[in-house]
Amino acid sequence: MKWKHKDLLDLENLTAEEIKHILQTAIPMKEILRRPIKKLPTLRGKSVVLLFYEPSTRTRTSFESAAKILGADTTNFSVVQSSVNKGESLLDTAKTLQAMNVDLVIVRHSSSGSAEFLADVLNAGVINGGDGQHAHPTQALLDYFTIQDRLGSFEGKKIVIVGDILHSRVARSNVLGLKKLGAEVALVGPPTLLPPEMSYLGVKTSHDLDRELPGADVVMALRLQLERQQSGLFPSIREYSKLYGLNQERIQRTEKDTIVMHPGPMNRGVEIASDLADSVQSVIEEQVTNGVAVRMALIYLLIGGGVAHVVD
Amino acid sequence: MEGTPKNRIMDEDGIRRAISRISHEIVEKNKGTENLVLVGIRTRGVPLAERIQKRIAEFENVLLPIGLLDITLYRDDLSTIDVQPVIHETKVSFSLEGKTVILVDDVLFTGRTARAALDALIDLGRPQKIQLAVLIDRGHRELPIRADYVGKNVPTSRREIISVCLEETDRNEEVLLLEKTTS
Amino acid sequence: MLWIKNVTVIDPAQDLSGLRDVLVQEGKISAIGENFQVRDVQTILGIEQIEKVKQIEGTGKYLFPGLIDVHVHLREPGQENKEDIRSGSRAAVRGGFTSILAMANTAPVIDQRALAEFVRLQGQRAGMARVYPVAAVTKGFKGQELVEMMDIRAGGAVGFSDDGKGIQNAEMMRLALEYAKMTGCPIISHCEDSDLAGSGSMRRGEVSARLGLRGIPASAESVMVARDVLLAGETGGKIHIAHVSTKQSVEIIRTAKAMGIDVTCEVNPHHLLFTDQDVTLTGTSLKVNPPLPSEEDQDALLQGLADGTIDMLATDHAPHTWEEKAKPFAEAPFGINALETVLAAVWQNLATGGKLTSEQVVKLWSVNPARRFGLAGGTLQTGAAADMVLFDSEYRETVTADSLESKAQNTPFLGKELKGFPIMTWVGGRLVMENRKIIPQK
Numbered sequence: 001m002k003w004k005h006k007d008l009l010d011l012e013n014l015t016a017e018e019i020k021h022i023l024q025t026a027i028p029m030k031e032i033l034r035r036p037i038k039k040l041p042t043l044r045g046k047s048v049v050l051l052f053y054e055p056s057t058r059t060r061t062s063f064e065s066a067a068k069i070l071g072a073d074t075t076n077f078s079v080v081q082s083s084v085n086k087g088e089s090l091l092d093t094a095k096t097l098q099a100m101n102v103d104l105v106i107v108r109h110s111s112s113g114s115a116e117f118l119a120d121v122l123n124a125g126v127i128n129g130g131d132g133q134h135a136h137p138t139q140a141l142l143d144y145f146t147i148q149d150r151l152g153s154f155e156g157k158k159i160v161i162v163g164d165i166l167h168s169r170v171a172r173s174n175v176l177g178l179k180k181l182g183a184e185v186a187l188v189g190p191p192t193l194l195p196p197e198m199s200y201l202g203v204k205t206s207h208d209l210d211r212e213l214p215g216a217d218v219v220m221a222l223r224l225q226l227e228r229q230q231s232g233l234f235p236s237i238r239e240y241s242k243l244y245g246l247n248q249e250r251i252q253r254t255e256k257d258t259i260v261m262h263p264g265p266m267n268r269g270v271e272i273a274s275d276l277a278d279s280v281q282s283v284i285e286e287q288v289t290n291g292v293a294v295r296m297a298l299i300y301l302l303i304g305g306g307v308a309h310v311v312d
Numbered sequence: 313m314e315g316t317p318k319n320r321i322m323d324e325d326g327i328r329r330a331i332s333r334i335s336h337e338i339v340e341k342n343k344g345t346e347n348l349v350l351v352g353i354r355t356r357g358v359p360l361a362e363r364i365q366k367r368i369a370e371f372e373n374v375l376l377p378i379g380l381l382d383i384t385l386y387r388d389d390l391s392t393i394d395v396q397p398v399i400h401e402t403k404v405s406f407s408l409e410g411k412t413v414i415l416v417d418d419v420l421f422t423g424r425t426a427r428a429a430l431d432a433l434i435d436l437g438r439p440q441k442i443q444l445a446v447l448i449d450r451g452h453r454e455l456p457i458r459a460d461y462v463g464k465n466v467p468t469s470r471r472e473i474i475s476v477c478l479e480e481t482d483r484n485e486e487v488l489l490l491e492k493t494t495s
Numbered sequence: 496m497l498w499i500k501n502v503t504v505i506d507p508a509q510d511l512s513g514l515r516d517v518l519v520q521e522g523k524i525s526a527i528g529e530n531f532q533v534r535d536v537q538t539i540l541g542i543e544q545i546e547k548v549k550q551i552e553g554t555g556k557y558l559f560p561g562l563i564d565v566h567v568h569l570r571e572p573g574q575e576n577k578e579d580i581r582s583g584s585r586a587a588v589r590g591g592f593t594s595i596l597a598m599a600n601t602a603p604v605i606d607q608r609a610l611a612e613f614v615r616l617q618g619q620r621a622g623m624a625r626v627y628p629v630a631a632v633t634k635g636f637k638g639q640e641l642v643e644m645m646d647i648r649a650g651g652a653v654g655f656s657d658d659g660k661g662i663q664n665a666e667m668m669r670l671a672l673e674y675a676k677m678t679g680c681p682i683i684s685h686c687e688d689s690d691l692a693g694s695g696s697m698r699r700g701e702v703s704a705r706l707g708l709r710g711i712p713a714s715a716e717s718v719m720v721a722r723d724v725l726l727a728g729e730t731g732g733k734i735h736i737a738h739v740s741t742k743q744s745v746e747i748i749r750t751a752k753a754m755g756i757d758v759t760c761e762v763n764p765h766h767l768l769f770t771d772q773d774v775t776l777t778g779t780s781l782k783v784n785p786p787l788p789s790e791e792d793q794d795a796l797l798q799g800l801a802d803g804t805i806d807m808l809a810t811d812h813a814p815h816t817w818e819e820k821a822k823p824f825a826e827a828p829f830g831i832n833a834l835e836t837v838l839a840a841v842w843q844n845l846a847t848g849g850k851l852t853s854e855q856v857v858k859l860w861s862v863n864p865a866r867r868f869g870l871a872g873g874t875l876q877t878g879a880a881a882d883m884v885l886f887d888s889e890y891r892e893t894v895t896a897d898s899l900e901s902k903a904q905n906t907p908f909l910g911k912e913l914k915g916f917p918i919m920t921w922v923g924g925r926l927v928m929e930n931r932k933i934i935p936q937k
Contacts, residue, residue, distance in 0.1 A: 002395055002396070003396055021398075024398075025398070025399050027401055028382060028385075028399045028400055028401040028402060029399075031401050031402055031403070032385075032402075035435065035436060036436075036437070037435045037436070039435065040385045040386070040435070041385075041386060041431065042385040042386070042390065070385070089818065089821075089822065090822060090823065090826075091818070091821045091822070109823070111822075111823035111824070111825045111826050112706055112707040112708050112776060112823065112824065112825060113706070113708075113776025113777055113823045113824045113825070114823040116776050116777050117776070117777055117822070117823050120777060131707070131823075132707050132708070132823075132825065133707035133708070133709075134706060134707030134708075134776065135707065166704075169707060172705075172707060195704075197699065197700050197701045197703065197704040197710070198704050199701065200701035200702075200704050200705045201704075201705075300385070300399070301396070304385075304390055304396065305390065305396030
């Protein structure tokens with residue numbers, strides 16, 4: 001199939017076929033990660049800028065490794081060491097990047113739509129590394145890769161996502177693609193974190209985790225921003241953990257060899273118990289490895305290709 | 313690339329005989345099968361390597377380890393080609409350390425694929441030797457690369473195309489010389 | 496002296512819709528009649544030489560009393576990079592508005608007589624639309640102490656409003672309504688509960704959830720509307736609710752009117768033309784406060800206009816520089832640039848679409864605002880100030896940055912063609928705009 005996107009901003013405008021193509025491309029990439037020499041000449045001379053307005057060592061490192069393994073040069077443009085602190089607008093930063101003639105910009109920003117904003121301004125490709133509460137497509141793709149690796153397929157698989165759905169770009173992106181891939185998704189969380197308007201996603205929503213667990217093939221816990229408690233969205237960490245925290249005993253309710261996922265970083269003992277996070281059911285570390293492979297695949301697809309690949 | 317058939321260079325028997333001869337030459341040149349491994353370059357180098365493996369097993373009673381190599385990520389023309397190639401997995405599940413690697417491909421032309429394959433192989437480990445086996449050598453080298461084992465040397469012009477068809481990948485067995493159709 | 500011939504006059508104040516001739520002398524309407532002859536004109540105007548009278552052929556055009564916009568942000572003093580009184584009042588007459596009410600959220604806030612007089616004076620210097628200052632309710636918009644309402648009114652203020660922010664403290668609002676009774680001017684309430692609105696940037700609902708934008712619930716407006724009409728009822732004060740945008744607000748106001756509370760309200764055309772479904776992550780020209788409504792809300796707003804619950808249209812013209820709007824949605828400021836495009840947009844989408852009659856448009860944008868705020872204009876009756884708009888419903892124009900008199904371009908219609916524009920505007924009988932161009936004043 002012919003890849004025709006300049007950017008990856010969201011999974012909304014990718015077809016199931018395109019998602020599968022990314023996952024397929026990530027398989028050989030994962031093989032490369034197992035080699036003693038993890039370095040390819042593929043993107044030699046290409047420049048990738050990591051524009052991170054939110055601190056995220058995990059995501060940034062993952063992208064950086066991916067780009068470097070493929071042979072690209074990476075530049076960190078992170079908030080602490082740049083003119084961003086001096087109040088330079090995203091637009092001016094974009095113009096600066098344009099003038100530097102970079103090939104690919106990976107952006108993480110606290111405002112929804114910031115990646116799309118950059119993509120509109122820049123000739124370079126843009127990968128959304130997480131924008132506000134809107135989308136985090138590479139996290140979703142690495143989750144799919146992990147699920148596919150473990151379960152083989154998505155058709156008819158039951159996937160439960162539990163936690164702060166309202167504020168989660170991970171949940172939003174995940175649901176969009178999982179629906180396209182044919183999985184059955186249930187979202188679980190307290191009403192304040194899973195309000196009625198989330199119905200736009202068109203999947204089942206519930207406030208009762210124990211009722212949703214039976215039959216689940218995958219349970220994904222989302223990171224709980226602990227400061228949400230201070231803004232009154234739930235009464236206490238203790239009650240949240242009691243109602244929505246995953247642990248060994250609770251996961252038995254699925255009555256299946258369910259895999260347990262978490263986008264990280266975890267609040268151990270809050271949304272997930274330590275023993276479960278470190279158990280054989282947990283694929284949390286694999287998610288990290290797969291993250292690099294999937295990001296390599298994407299970077300290759302976006303800037304490794306032929307002259308005519310930018311058509312959208 | 314499309315073309316109009318001009319000449320049939322090899323038929324099924326021809327291919328079989330060429331593989332058989334290459335297999336014997338490999339064993340002869342390396343004085344046995346010790347430390348020999350086969351690596352096929354995707355796509356058509358893979359079935360050819362498998363056939364060599366099978367043939368050697370028939371007369372030497374040894375099944376050589378076999379690996380497959382996808383050289384896409386090592387190509388030097390990625391930024392100039394039109395349609396982005398799909399990447400397949402490289403599978404070399406044994407150590408290359410101290411081994412003699414027989415790299416297998418269908419056609420040797422400019423030498424750029426072989427160059428990419430050498431780079432890819434060296435990234436996987438440090439073999440003692442690398443030898444190249446090809447079904448067809450059509451000339452027009454752009455790099456200082458030569459094949460150690462050649463099924464058939466075919467003088468061609470640059471306007472011509474060599475099309476290798478194998479049962480495993482193309483459902484028929486033959487090697488054709490085509491004339492490029494200019495569109 | 497002016498003789499506009501054979502034009503369709505729409506003047507709801509005297510229940511007039513039909514082909515008429517209109518005569519203007521000394522800045523006032525001197526006569527309206529059917530099919531005047533030269534001799535009639537000479538008699539009425541008391542002149543011999545008909546050449547002294549400028550004659551305008553009005554066939555196929557409409558003549559409206561000049562439109563009055565009770566809600567514009569002119570940004571002067573303090574934010575002249577966005578707009579100033581000169582550019583804003585030029586934009587106004589180009590859009591068919593002969594009177595505008597300038598909101599007080601400038602820097603400094605208009606909370607003293609001297610500042611109100613400055614706004615009025617700058618308006619006079621510009622010589623375009625009549626500019627009436629709206630003063631703050633509380634000093635510095637802090638919500639703590641009332642401004643000197645009587646003194647500021649003497650300086651020209653025609654209303655009081657902490658628009659842009661709203662008054663969070665109910666007791667402060669109650670006191671304002673009570674004290675303002677002396678002035679005879681309405682309190683214009685920007686109804687927004689700041690806790691409910693939070694840091695939201697669009698209406699809370701499925702679209703905000705999908706875009707991952709923080710939502711502002713409809714209740715952030717409606718609870719304040721309920722509070723304010725109850726306080727107006729209790730105090731006997733006079734309240735005008737700015738930019739009503741929710742179904743519940745319309746229902747509350749309808750009930751309040753039935754209870755005899757002295758309440759009027761306005762709706763912004765953009766709330767009638769767009770819904771939250773039109774919001775995109777990079778379409779910041781549609782980032783407005785109150786946010787674009789749901790479809791259900793929009794239906795309720797149109798219903799409110801139809802049954803008279805909503806008294807007037809007002810633009811909430813809020814210019815911002817290009818750079819300020821060239822940001823991710825959540826970071827861009829609220830506001831839409833409206834004065835020069837809004838009449839065409841309303842005409843094309845609502846009047847032509849059958850949702851409003853031309854009489855309603857004039858009533859909502861001229862007669863009612865004049866009456867509520869006690870302003871000149873609003874009618875073409877004999878003796879009234881000749882604030883008039885000659886409107887060509889067939890005139891097409893593509894909106895471009897160069898064509899706009901406003902300093903800002905934050906309009907969703909930029910680059911688009913609209914149909915139905917004013918082609919001449921008079922303020923007090925002075926021609927200030929002709930063929931979409933401003934006429935420089937001596």
